Amino acid sequence: MVTNEESEHFNQLYPIKTVEEFKSDLDFLLKHFKPISLDELIELNKSGKRPKKNCFHLTFDDGLKELYTIVAPILKEKKIPATFFINTDFIDNQQLFYRFKANLLAEKYAATGMLDLPYGEEKTMDMLAETLDFSFNDYLANEQPYLTTSQINELVNDGFTIGGHSINHPLYKDITEEEQIRQTLESVNILVDKFKLNYKVFSFPFTDDGIKKDFYMNVNPLLDLTFGTAGLKTDLTPKNLQRIPMEENRKGIxxxxxxxxxxxxxxxxxKNTIKR
Ligand SMILES: [Zn+2]
Known part of the structure; x- marks a missing residue:
């Protein structure tokens, strides 16, 4: 998350980078690594070869509007390609991520315990909000936290790439394998159809920790790449790449x-290789 503004839906969830911090992280990366596109990354992965130069591909999860208003203009200026991973239920502010609901209630009513409620308790959060006369739908309509279809179209036309990040961001460990596969393939296929994509990529909501080999055997033949967040690690699962999470209260360097x-x-x- 890159912004200089305060937010009531994610302030307790993500360490936030200011615009200046983000720019200086990018300058550090550009000094030592070559930015590559998703196409180049897919080709590199297919070839199994090492890149000639040290390179990086930037990705952003959760499909928030700041990607359009803040991040994309900076990336365009610096000529850095990037992929945005999107939850299909949240496009056009149709629905709100359950963690954002928890954050909002925690903020509004000084109830940090809300943040411990899992995905399965989303209905409880909805009921609580109703009791407190707080409307998530009004919040969505007023704040518009997510990217809209037309913003995503513009990003795609500008050369940015997009991928699925599940339908509504469950913790995969908490749901059945059948539901994991549905959330994965449906989110990717909705985007491919809606935005006429000729590639299929996916990033795991939260983490791919604990995902079984069987899951990858089902989805791997249907996708170009999948992305975890385990940091700089080798993954023995073909086509699954681990990313370095940059959402920390430290400088990129x-x-x-x-x-x-x-x-x-x-x-x-x-212990630098993930085996399943
Ligand atoms: Zn996410």
Whole structure:
């Protein structure tokens, strides 16, 4: 999340980067790595070869409007390609992520315990809000936290790439494998149809930790790439790439340096590869 503004729906969920911090992280990356597009990344993965230069591909999850208003203009200026992973239920502010509901209630009513409620308790949050006379629909209509169809169209026309991030952002460990597969393929296919995409990519909501081999065997033949958030690690599952989460209260340079350091340390004890 990049913004200089306060927010009532995610302030307790993500460490937020200011515009200046984001720009300086990008400048650091550009100094040491070559930005590549999703197409190049897919080709590189298919070829199984190492890139000639150290490179990076930027991705952003959750499909929030700040990607259109703040992030994309900066990336265009610096000529950096990126992929935005989107929850299909939230496009056009149709629905609100259950964690945002929890954050809103926690903020409004000083009830931090709300943040512990899991995906399965979303109905409870809806009932609580109703009791408190707080309307999530009014909040969605007034704040418009998510990207709209026309904004996504514009991003795609500008050369940015998009992918699925599940339908409504459940924690995959909490749902059945059948539902994991449905959430994955449906979200990707809705975007492919709606925005006429010729590639299929997906990033796991929260984490791919604990996802079984069987899941990948089902979805891998149907997708070009999937993305986890386990940091700098090798993944033995073909087509599943791990990303370095940049949402920390530290400078990008510090995050990247410690990722390299941990990779080397984990390699020494054989823990730098994810096996399933
Ligand atoms: Zn997410």
């Amino acid at each position: 510090e995050i990247i340096k410690s990722q390299y350091l941990y990779y080397v340390l984990k390699k020494l004890i054989g």
